Amino acid sequence: MNAAPSSQAPSSRVVTRFAPSPTGYLHIGGARTALFNWLYARGRGGKFLLRIEDTDRARSTVEATEAILRGLTWLGLDWDGAPVSQFEGAPRHAEVAHHMLATGHAYKCFATQDEIEAFREAARREGRSTLYQSPWRDADPATHPDAPYVVRLKAPRDGETVIEDAVQGRVRFRNDTLDDMICLRSDGTPTYMLAVVVDDHDMGVTHIIRGDDHLNNAPRQMLVYRAMGWDVPVFAHIPLIHGPDGKKLSKRHGAVGLEEYQKMGFLAAGMRNYLARLGWSHGDDEFFTDDQAKEWFDLPAIGRAPARLDFKKLENLSGQHISAANDDVLMDAVASYLAVTGAPALSDVQAAAMRSALYCLRDRSKTVPQLIEKAAFVLKSRPIGMDGKAAAALDDVSRGILRELTPQLQNASWQRDDLEAVLGNVAAAHGIGLGKIAQPLRAALAGSSVTPSVFDMMLVLGRAESIARINEAALDG
RNA sequence: GGCCCGUUCGUCUAUCGGUUAGGACACCAGGUUUUCAACCUGGGAAGAGGGGUUCGACUCCCCUACGGGCUGCCA
Numbered sequence: 001m002n003a004a005p006s007s008q009a010p011s012s013r014v015v016t017r018f019a020p021s022p023t024g025y026l027h028i029g030g031a032r033t034a035l036f037n038w039l040y041a042r043g044r045g046g047k048f049l050l051r052i053e054d055t056d057r058a059r060s061t062v063e064a065t066e067a068i069l070r071g072l073t074w075l076g077l078d079w080d081g082a083p084v085s086q087f088e089g090a091p092r093h094a095e096v097a098h099h100m101l102a103t104g105h106a107y108k109c110f111a112t113q114d115e116i117e118a119f120r121e122a123a124r125r126e127g128r129s130t131l132y133q134s135p136w137r138d139a140d141p142a143t144h145p146d147a148p149y150v151v152r153l154k155a156p157r158d159g160e161t162v163i164e165d166a167v168q169g170r171v172r173f174r175n176d177t178l179d180d181m182i183c184l185r186s187d188g189t190p191t192y193m194l195a196v197v198v199d200d201h202d203m204g205v206t207h208i209i210r211g212d213d214h215l216n217n218a219p220r221q222m223l224v225y226r227a228m229g230w231d232v233p234v235f236a237h238i239p240l241i242h243g244p245d246g247k248k249l250s251k252r253h254g255a256v257g258l259e260e261y262q263k264m265g266f267l268a269a270g271m272r273n274y275l276a277r278l279g280w281s282h283g284d285d286e287f288f289t290d291d292q293a294k295e296w297f298d299l300p301a302i303g304r305a306p307a308r309l310d311f312k313k314l315e316n317l318s319g320q321h322i323s324a325a326n327d328d329v330l331m332d333a334v335a336s337y338l339a340v341t342g343a344p345a346l347s348d349v350q351a352a353a354m355r356s357a358l359y360c361l362r363d364r365s366k367t368v369p370q371l372i373e374k375a376a377f378v379l380k381s382r383p384i385g386m387d388g389k390a391a392a393a394l395d396d397v398s399r400g401i402l403r404e405l406t407p408q409l410q411n412a413s414w415q416r417d418d419l420e421a422v423l424g425n426v427a428a429a430h431g432i433g434l435g436k437i438a439q440p441l442r443a444a445l446a447g448s449s450v451t452p453s454v455f456d457m458m459l460v461l462g463r464a465e466s467i468a469r470i471n472e473a474a475l476d477g
Numbered sequence: 478g479g480c481c482c483g484u485u486c487g488u489c490u491a492u493c494g495g496u497u498a499g500g501a502c503a504c505c506a507g508g509u510u511u512u513c514a515a516c517c518u519g520g521g522a523a524g525a526g527g528g529g530u531u532c533g534a535c536u537c538c539c540c541u542a543c544g545g546g547c548u549g550c551c552a
Binding site for chain 1: 480482484488490491499500511512513544545547549551552
């Protein structure tokens with residue numbers, strides 16, 4: 001069962017969130033971030049919220065948002081409430097900016113983008129810090145021109161800002177290395193830097209678990225919490241995922257979108273297990289259920305070094321979860337796999353047949369397509385056809401043996417022991433090994449060389465169908 | 478350039494000052510075997526480098542190297 005219900009008061013209930021920007025597919029790294037947030041919240045009876053960071057109107061698309069929701073749904077991560085659109089909160093964000101302006105925590109800066117760019121260019125050229133310090137920070141309002149301005153946070157220039165990060169530990173930043181971040185653009189729209197803080201506060205987020213590419217943003221965001229007098233949430237900056245070569249994961253590594261993993265046929269449960277284990281550990285536990293993960297997951301056990309993707313291990317875990325999954329989960333996975341790959345769905349008859357064969361399929365497959373490949377024998381109807389390897393197993397001699405087999409199968413009890421005895425006897429009569437009979441029989445029953453055991457196939461197919469297929473193969477050629 | 482983070486077998490990791498540095502995946506060898514897969518047995522395989530602190534460092538501190546992130550009126 002789940003972890004015992006906590007005795008925490010409602011006010012201290014855990015609230016986490018996943019906040020992707022809808023500019024493309026759901027990145028595998030983002031999926032892991034979402035998983036960590038989900039595990040943390042679900043393991044503690046808290047809430048897991050979703051917020052779409054769509055303040056960049058030029059790059060945000062509804063298609064991307066849909067792709068992200070689809071990805072999370074496939075991964076099995078359910079969120080509480082409706083996804084929040086950050087863009088829709090713009091008025092509220094601006095309100096906060098103006099409040100900080102009124103309280104002196106922010107100021108109007110009239111520097112133009114060209115001016116700032118020129119400054120930075122010169123700084124770079126001369127090897128100086130490119131940190132821009134606005135001359136308007138302490139300007140007398142009487143000198144303000146009638147021109148567009150941005151609202152900047154007035155950050156302290158002395159001392160340091162310390163982040164007590166649940167993963168990274170204590171991280172200190174000297175305040176003179178922090179710039180006065182822009183809260184409102186010159187067109188009055190809020191920036192992400194302001195919006196995240198306001199939204200996280202308004203949504204009651206207690207734990208911010210996100211990629212460590214945001215670690216440098218944390219101190220500046222913390223200043224907003226302070227300026228507004230809000231409680232600072234717990235930060236947990238987790239390392240990014242790297243490609244097998246240790247470099248930042250990019251398209252040249254192959255699969256970066258979660259959907260691609262779905263199309264490769266990994267079981268979602270295996271994906272969750274693998275992703276959770278990537279950068280987080282609970283002793284030597286490698287294979288675990290969702291309930292165990294929820295109970296065990298904790299922030300201090302997250303590693304600080306970036307992890308690389310290892311498809312072999314993912315495959316192995318996926319296989320273990322296929323073995324452990326119940327029939328409904330497997331059949332659902334098959335249906336969704338067929339759907340995303342654009343393959344025709346199974347007919348009711350086929351689905352029922354496949355379900356009856358799962359017992360001898362699940363332990364031999366690492367991915368859903370492997371499951372389907374091995375199920376082919378039961379999905380086909382006569383004439384079943386032959387692939388190259390199967391055809392090669394059938395020659396005149398083996399056809400003769402198959403012909404000899406049918407009458408005996410006709411009288412067999414159709415129990416596994418009995419079928420084994422029949423084949424064993426025929427093999428013994430010819431002074432050959434079971435393999436010599438099993439190969440052609442396999443070809444006859446499945447038309448393929450990748451199948452479950454011949455005995456299981458006969459059991460699943462039943463006497464009539466099995467004998468019909470054997471006869472068909474024995475007579476051909 | 479500046480700031481921040483990181484570095485244990487090929488990979489993911491355990492270890493939270495004292496271990497023959499453990500496990501998993503992968504790999505190699507052998508076994509089992511009706512294909513694929515699985516399974517069994519065994520094997521090779523690691524603390525980036527250099528300084529400290531300490532009776533004793535993979536564990537704590539410093540430096541270097543390497544890797545990564547940020548350095549936008551993007552998120």
